[in-house]
Amino acid sequence: MRSDWEIVVGLEIHAQLSTAAKIFSGASTAFGAEPNVQASAVDCALPGVLPVLNRGAVERAIRLGLALGAHIAPTSVFARKNYFYPDLPKGYQISQFELPVVQAGTITIRVGEGESAYEKSIRLTRAHLEEDAGKSLHEDFNGMSGIDLNRAGTPLLEIVSEPDMRSAAEAVAYARALHSLVRWIDICDGNMQEGSFRCDANVSVRKKGATELGTRREIKNLNSFRFLQQAIDFEANWQIETLEDGGRIVQATVLFDPDKGETRMMRSKEDAHDYRYFPDPDLLPLTIEPEWIERVAAAMPELPAAMQARFVRDLGLPAYDAATLTANKETADYFQSTVEAAGTPCAKLCANWVMGEFAARLRKANLEIDAAPVTPAQLGGLVARIADNTISNAIARKVFEALWNGEGASADEIITRHGLKQLTDGGAIEAMIDEVLAANRNSVDEFRAGKEKAFNALVGQVMKASRGKANPAQVNDILRRKLGAQ
Amino acid sequence: MPFSNEQVERLASLARLGLPGEAIDTLRAQLDSIFALITQMQAVDTTGIAPMSHPQELSARLREDVVSETDCRAAFQAIAPQTEAGLYLVPKVIE
């Protein structure tokens, strides 16, 4: 990216809410049913039918508002957004326009890895309730398209950010943070393949130091974090090149083609819709009493930011560990259960294992945390044996592998069965060391001549002789003492 | 301000109505007279008056999040112009 340009990104994210029934009808929202069997009279917009708002959808909006520290509007209004499309049966979408249910709010994101990682606070403009459209199936039915209205009326929260992101990486970090949050507070299953969490990105560029925003183009329907990253990178580059070549950006809606890695124009602002918003006369204003918000707040899980602070304060974890472990609900839950099994003093060791060996093994096996063959209780049991010196880290990795492969019900069982208990008997270790020293005079001489490497070779020999069971710290100590004394 | 033919055609397009050429002039004159009536409203100063959307200014009553509908596809599609494999068919949708 040319360094004198700045990228400005805002995201609009549609999160499908995890209600049992639709937002304005009693039809099921379950995914994957036969076409149109979950399209009720209201969803099909038969003449004369009327919408009635689902309490569960509102409650989920309140949860999000609370999690974002946002203003939850005491009164919000549903409006009709009028346009014709075959998957929009009423010819209008019921949405919120002037008075959305969730207003303002912020979320903190972590961008990057390691040394260069930084935190940033992103402002949210609003989140509003609306209904999803049906689906147009484009495979050929004698030159026609097929319309499935099962999805029509599924509740959505459209979550709109301020244009606070300055790179594709920040946009992805924001989308990930929100994705994690909606699952954390259990309002959306976050399944991006099934379209439960969809991103639109508003991208513009401007010269660094400029205060005015550039003209934006909106990239529609990005259904993976990878595409989000690629599409923003491509679009921003294209805009910069266009401007540097003396062209200008025209406000437009574009689509991202993942096969070509390109964005292409869908429609310009000139042929943008005139949505003719007006308050839906079939629905009265939504009133949310403070008591309702209090009840929802009381039932909320501990939020990631609070949990992070608690991990630092009560478990003594470094800030980085706390942030990593609270990146999503599943990891946080797994970690907490592991600590419960291992004991609080082992928290840091648990964190190392969950973020290290365990995470690596999941990645290698391409598994989600829920499908991990090692339970938090098993991992906690293993960590406890490391902490009380029963086994070394090296042996622990073998025990972990055995647990992963289902070779035992607990770390203790595997340790006992394979006799992996660490050798901590000083006398026995000393005897072993004496043998090794006697058999490796060359190494001893080299060490004495100043070669530190030779010391490691001797340690290796002792560990080998103990078949890995000798306590490495003890071996070190005794060996140093003996070499110093000799 | 009288309507132009272009305005009438744009409105008709927004509303997905086709108007035969000869109908536009008549319609334009009718719209002009309807708006002559409607614009009488502008004479009233409504500064500070809250708009009224519903006769009963109450709050939304909410339904519980419970599935109460069963599959009515066969009945609904019996009256549809064109269906196949449980889908409503329309001329090709181009995005």
Place this chain on the structure above:
Amino acid sequence: MSNTPLFDASVSVLRRALDAKEISSAELTNVFLDRIAALEPRLNAFVTVEREEALADARAADARIARGEAGPLTGIALAHKDVFCTRGMLTSCGSKMLSNFVSPYDAHVVTRLKEAGAVCLGKANMDEFAMGSSTESSFYGPTKNPWATGRVPGGSSGGSAAAVAARLVPLATGTDTGGSIRQPASFCNVTGIKPTYGLVSRYGLVAYASSLDQAGAFGKSAEDCALLLGAMTGFDKRDSTSLERPVENYAAALAAPAADAARPLAGLSIGLPREFFGAGMTDGIRQAVDAALVQYRALGATMREVDLPNAKLAIPAYYVLAMAEASSNLSRFDGVRYGHRAAEYDDLFDMYRKSRSEGFGDEVKRRILVGTYVLSHGYYDAYYLQAQKLRRLIAEDFRRAFGECDLIVGPTSPVTAWALGAMRDDPVQMYLADIYTTPVNLAGLPGLSHPCGFDGDGLPVGLQLIGNYFSESVLLNAAHRFQQATDWHVRCPELAA
């Protein structure tokens, strides 16, 4: 039984005859079906007459009566305005768009009346999608006024009003968005009531203007209307605007004897809006209305003048709001899931355009275009928002007026039934005739029209009673006492079969 013909008898007389087994519901139903067969060709009050289904309903009602389980309407025939969805029966809304729409479900009102055991004879003609004041915009041709078949019956519920006036059916449902029950009631010399907005569920009523539409009842008398309305009201959880209130027994309230039999309306304070008695109405109407007011005084009511200063703005405000809502409500008619689809088209856009152009008539198209315009970008504040603000001013006028009186009374319409075709090319002239009825819908108040005489041409004149919210029983009682003392409502057009 008196010697009044059955088709002209009140519902309470029919009730007694049915309960006494002097006649069966099947026989009674045939009386009306035969009368329809004889007179319908001259009136065109119905879109659909379902002879066999009606007789099946009647036989079921007879069984229920025999079991001693009859309610007030069990076995009594009625017609539904063709705007109510009726399962398995054509529900056309007077439009080519729905000329093939056999509804897969029943409207709440239809369900309630089925449960009451009423016998549905068929569906009454109406202005297309309830847009009109003459029933001339129906795809099924205009309904004729039984008092003068060269004239309109009013609208949009003209088929319902004409059918009751011609004694083709004792009761009929209707809907009233800007006067669509009260105005045809006045044109046809029947009684019609539009209750408080929210009292009758709109579920299954094909929407014209959702914040104004309200279902109501037609009958030969206030007493008959009370019976029908009582069976239609009641909370429905499927309509977000339906009100949770206990159901009132309007008919029982009417049966209670007045404290002062000679002056049964003693203590009732009637407000006469200056704005409803100025220029505008014809002399014939003024004379009939004045005479009715004399009668109300004789019944014990007191009169005072009240002001509704913003009522004159009701017409533009009403038409802006109604057309805006209509333009959106009618977007669902796109030829995809039901209704008319053009036979040939080039692409999706063309399919929409042709289907809608072919399916909708001129008045519907005009209203969709006006509604589209007033909601479009840049015009919303000037039209829609301004109309909503005027709506509040008008509702406030009524609120103040009801601080000074119990009922507001005036003419229902400034004109009597006009000749068929007279307003065909001048929609605005027709809109202006809704001057006295539209303010009531904007405020959401109940209104009733009852016969009060005839003008110089022998055409019926209606008197409008407007009540405060939920004062239906006050309206019905006033009209009932008036009808006990007068005979305008029992006059029946000469229609030799």
